[in-house]
Amino acid sequence: MFELRLMCPEDRVESLSDALDALDALSVSVEDADAQTDAEQALFGEPGMPAPKEGWQRSRVIALFDKEDVAREAAALLQAQDFFDTCQVLGINAVPDQDWVRLTQSQFAPVEITPEFWIVPTWHEPPAQAQQVIRLDPGLAFGTGTHPTTRMCLRWIATHAVPARVLDYGCGSGILAIGASKYGAQEVLAVDIDEAAVQSTELNAEANRVALVAGLPDKAVGVFGLVLANILATPLKVLAPLLCSHVEKGGQLVLAGILERQADELKAAYAPYGQLTFSDSEDGWILMTATI
Numbered sequence: 001m002f003e004l005r006l007m008c009p010e011d012r013v014e015s016l017s018d019a020l021d022a023l024d025a026l027s028v029s030v031e032d033a034d035a036q037t038d039a040e041q042a043l044f045g046e047p048g049m050p051a052p053k054e055g056w057q058r059s060r061v062i063a064l065f066d067k068e069d070v071a072r073e074a075a076a077l078l079q080a081q082d083f084f085d086t087c088q089v090l091g092i093n094a095v096p097d098q099d100w101v102r103l104t105q106s107q108f109a110p111v112e113i114t115p116e117f118w119i120v121p122t123w124h125e126p127p128a129q130a131q132q133v134i135r136l137d138p139g140l141a142f143g144t145g146t147h148p149t150t151r152m153c154l155r156w157i158a159t160h161a162v163p164a165r166v167l168d169y170g171c172g173s174g175i176l177a178i179g180a181s182k183y184g185a186q187e188v189l190a191v192d193i194d195e196a197a198v199q200s201t202e203l204n205a206e207a208n209r210v211a212l213v214a215g216l217p218d219k220a221v222g223v224f225g226l227v228l229a230n231i232l233a234t235p236l237k238v239l240a241p242l243l244c245s246h247v248e249k250g251g252q253l254v255l256a257g258i259l260e261r262q263a264d265e266l267k268a269a270y271a272p273y274g275q276l277t278f279s280d281s282e283d284g285w286i287l288m289t290a291t292i
């Protein structure tokens with residue numbers, strides 16, 4: 001494989017990517033050319049908030065070709081285009097063959113939740129001390145156990161009495177729903193606004209021999225002894241009345257996706273329903289819980 005590396009300003013990324021596609025590039029990736037420098041720009045925003053910017057000031061565009069002469073021809077053709085005047089060819093180089101599957105797999109090791117409870121990818125054997133295991137591979141949906149917010153929710157599940165009925169609101173991969181089931185829940189409902197997450201949850205539950213129901217949020221009806229929601233502060237505030245309406249009287253609400261500095265806003269949003277309190281923290285993220 002050969003990669004053609006280019007530099008372009010924000011307003012040319014789309015034309016350049018489209019042209020590379022038309023020139024038979026196998027893939028095109030776009031990176032912040034100023035990443036890891038003082039000029040690096042974050043492009044993400046919280047759900048419900050506009051992204052701070054649509055693109056980076058300077059992008060490095062990398063196109064993969066199967067033959068060197070095709071990459072060279074593409075570079076020559078691009079340089080002849082009007083839109084390319086503010087772009088630049090950085091070079092063409094050979095990409096060494098790699099076992100990409102093995103490389104990706106090597107980045108996902110078993111994750112310890114408690115000494116007895118582990119999240120283990122299918123290409124690993126569970127550690128000897130693991131008594132409770134969720135088998136899970138990284139996929140399209142969030143929730144592999146590598147993020148602190150997921151780990152804190154799972155740790156809560158593993159160290160508290162899990163009631164019979166549990167709702168996982170924003171289930172992603174279904175990891176919390178599966179964890180709740182492994183720790184004693186008998187009826188588990190997992191919902192997400194993303195269809196891909198619903199499908200992942202169903203597949204992961206099946207792979208872990210866990211019975212649960214997954215669906216879009218309108219499937220969430222009734223009350224539960226435990227409602228888990230690992231989303232983000234802004235949607236959690238908007239969802240406060242809805243999430244609390246699904247907690248049975250005296251039941252537990254467990255919220256994650258909250259940064260330390262957002263604790264007070266969350267407490268205020270949930271105050272009409274219960275007293276949210278700090279329960280755990282990891283890497284600047286906190287877990288907040290309430291009895292409703």
Ligand SMILES: C[S@@+](CC[C@H](N)C(=O)[O-])C[C@H]1O[C@@H](n2cnc3c(N)ncnc32)[C@H](O)[C@@H]1O
Nearest residue numbers: 142143150170171172192193194197230231235
């Ligand atoms: C951070 S992931 C958490 C996934 C998993 N529960 C975990 O703990 O790892 C948040 C999930 O919430 C979903 N989500 C975001 N906003 C939502 C909403 N308003 N209603 C339902 N799900 C939502 C997202 O699609 C995403 O799958």
